[in-house]
Amino acid sequence: MGFTSSPASAPRLASAKIVVAGGFGVGKTTMVSAVSEIPPVNTEAWMTQAARTVDPLTGGSGKVTTTVAMDFGRITLAEDLVLYLFGTPGQPRFWQMWDDLSRGASAAVVLVDTRRLDASFPAVDYFENDSDVPFAVAVNLFDGEQTHRLDDVREALRISPGVPLLACDARSRESVVRTLVAALRHTMDTAAPERGGAAAR
Amino acid sequence: MRPPHGPGPGGANPWVRPYVLTGGRTRTRQRLHVHTLVSVPYYDPGYADLLPPEARSLYDTAHTAVQSIAELSAHCSVSLGVARVLLGDMAARERLVVNPEAYTSPYDPRLLERVIDGLHQLAR
Numbered sequence: 001m002g003f004t005s006s007p008a009s010a011p012r013l014a015s016a017k018i019v020v021a022g023g024f025g026v027g028k029t030t031m032v033s034a035v036s037e038i039p040p041v042n043t044e045a046w047m048t049q050a051a052r053t054v055d056p057l058t059g060g061s062g063k064v065t066t067t068v069a070m071d072f073g074r075i076t077l078a079e080d081l082v083l084y085l086f087g088t089p090g091q092p093r094f095w096q097m098w099d100d101l102s103r104g105a106s107a108a109v110v111l112v113d114t115r116r117l118d119a120s121f122p123a124v125d126y127f128e129n130d131s132d133v134p135f136a137v138a139v140n141l142f143d144g145e146q147t148h149r150l151d152d153v154r155e156a157l158r159i160s161p162g163v164p165l166l167a168c169d170a171r172s173r174e175s176v177v178r179t180l181v182a183a184l185r186h187t188m189d190t191a192a193p194e195r196g197g198a199a200a201r
Numbered sequence: 202m203r204p205p206h207g208p209g210p211g212g213a214n215p216w217v218r219p220y221v222l223t224g225g226r227t228r229t230r231q232r233l234h235v236h237t238l239v240s241v242p243y244y245d246p247g248y249a250d251l252l253p254p255e256a257r258s259l260y261d262t263a264h265t266a267v268q269s270i271a272e273l274s275a276h277c278s279v280s281l282g283v284a285r286v287l288l289g290d291m292a293a294r295e296r297l298v299v300n301p302e303a304y305t306s307p308y309d310p311r312l313l314e315r316v317i318d319g320l321h322q323l324a325r
Contacts, residue, residue, distance in 0.1 A: 013300060014303035015237070035323060043271060043280075072235075081319060083319065106313060177320045177324035181321070185317070
């Protein structure tokens, strides 16, 4: 019969997502800009989180609302496929936001600045212990040169042996692509295809 | 009823409006990820006229192109949490089309291969 449920003959657009995590100022936005077809979009997100301690004076739900800024980029990979890159808010106390951004992600990249390793430790810890999303760690070469041996970085940040660790220049499209591909290949090698829809926690 | 917070330093409580808009809800029936694509293929001006400004803006913008929840949130300056609830309501009322997942999961090897191929072309 001549009836179709779809009004358009254009292919259905599908989307995929990669999360870029790491501490404040490690180069997440730079990394997103290096490959995004749009300037990274900064958006306000808000969430309600359960208060750590219930304040009897609030008398009610024990919830507080917080706003965080996050940014994202977009890459049209094909007529029917678009990839989004989401930079997570830097502060680890926004783990609920990280859960939300990571849900449904194909991979994550934790970006590290060797001058401030501790800034990215919470992100490594999060993906090691609290999320099912496969991840790779990328050491951002701010001056184009590697000042730390990757093995030392792995040890300092307690990154599991199976997690890909590579150097990356967040300003270079080629380098960022190589990093994203490494993370996606890691997903292919380690993730059971049916598990990706599961909640991060 | 008391708002969840007292007034901020600027005077007005910035949370009252989002709270009122969504009736205090932070979740939707349908799971909408930040990268979930939605559109309004059949625009209904009568329905649009009845919407409060934030929802109207989202509805109008979603009509212009297929785009993600995050893009709609950013383009309409409606915070992500509020946008998700308002768009979820429209989807529940069949005013908004949520693109069905084309792949079984974000770890589907067919999807991963296509993303990798696309990225390689980008670097060329």
